[in-house]
Amino acid sequence: xxxxxxxxxxxxxxxxxxxxxxxxxxxxxxxxxxxxxxxxxxxxxxxxxxxxxxxxxxxxxxxxxxxxxxxxxxxxxxxxxxxxxxxxxxxxxxxxxxxxxxxxxxxxxxxxxxxxxxxxxxxxxxxxxxxxxxxxxxxxxxx
Amino acid sequence: xxxxxxxxxxxxxxxxxxxxxxxxxxxxxxxxxxxxxxxxxxxxxxxxxxxxxxxxxxxxxxxxxxxxxxxxxxxxxxxxxxxxxxxxxxxxxxxxxxxxxxxxxxxxxxxxxxxxxxxxxxxxxxxxxxxxxxxxxxxxxxx
Numbered sequence: 001x002x003x004x005x006x007x008x009x010x011x012x013x014x015x016x017x018x019x020x021x022x023x024x025x026x027x028x029x030x031x032x033x034x035x036x037x038x039x040x041x042x043x044x045x046x047x048x049x050x051x052x053x054x055x056x057x058x059x060x061x062x063x064x065x066x067x068x069x070x071x072x073x074x075x076x077x078x079x080x081x082x083x084x085x086x087x088x089x090x091x092x093x094x095x096x097x098x099x100x101x102x103x104x105x106x107x108x109x110x111x112x113x114x115x116x117x118x119x120x121x122x123x124x125x126x127x128x129x130x131x132x133x134x135x136x137x138x139x140x141x142x143x
Numbered sequence: 144x145x146x147x148x149x150x151x152x153x154x155x156x157x158x159x160x161x162x163x164x165x166x167x168x169x170x171x172x173x174x175x176x177x178x179x180x181x182x183x184x185x186x187x188x189x190x191x192x193x194x195x196x197x198x199x200x201x202x203x204x205x206x207x208x209x210x211x212x213x214x215x216x217x218x219x220x221x222x223x224x225x226x227x228x229x230x231x232x233x234x235x236x237x238x239x240x241x242x243x244x245x246x247x248x249x250x251x252x253x254x255x256x257x258x259x260x261x262x263x264x265x266x267x268x269x270x271x272x273x274x275x276x277x278x279x280x281x282x283x284x285x286x
Contacts, residue, residue: 011251011252011253012174012252012253013242013243013246013247013252013253013254014170014171014174014178014239014242014243014246015171015252016246016249016251016252017242017243017245017246017252018167018170018171020246020249022167022170024161024165027157027161027165028157028158028161031155031157035157088249091245091248092245094241094244094245095238095241095242095245096157097241098237098238098241099156099157099160099238100156100157100160101156101237102160102234102235102237102238103156103157103159103160103163104156105234106159106163106231108154108159109154109155109156109158109159109160110154110155110156111156
């Protein structure tokens, strides 16, 4: 494995997770890649009001190094890079869903009522559907 | 509501969650209060290698202001403060569980095999049990 193994100061799972994506911008970029379907640098930049170009570039590099995203050339425009979440990143969907539901429960975050209804009806199905949608969007074979 | 309502820059639920606990130390303090059963300043300080006294005091103040923890005097020693997670904080257990399971799946974090087995057998029961254990520990009536 990459530097993650050697720089890890702790094996507590919460600390480990924070070392990988415990940076505010990193988690927002993961949200965009996973839940918003953004895949290009300029869209990721526009989505995160206030993120500096060099900060975004750094977070994308780190995510790639940690195995959370892959980078390819756009087949229709070779100058453009396309970023896609890996299976490791798609594995974060359950955590993101719980984060969204918690925020919704606080009454101050905008979460679609249909999303909450799907969660309340069948959490597992919601997570599985979201992950399938991500894989379909990035052209990955369904697991 | 407190400052949370007025300083919120976005109503995206991920951004909202990050505004509340998107700071590394804040999430580690929540882990200690919720999952490690720590309730005293000196134990929280000792648990987080490298956290400065003033940083811990600040994060505890913020968590209290945001309604995630309550502070009382120790009945056996009035000079001691006892910190306890509120129901809002206990509502973060599902997210913490998902975070731990994801870290465990990466093979680098220490998660008890019995914890993973309970998760795989019945996630809902694991979450409910953990929340009941927290309420019992802090002497709250079971919901």
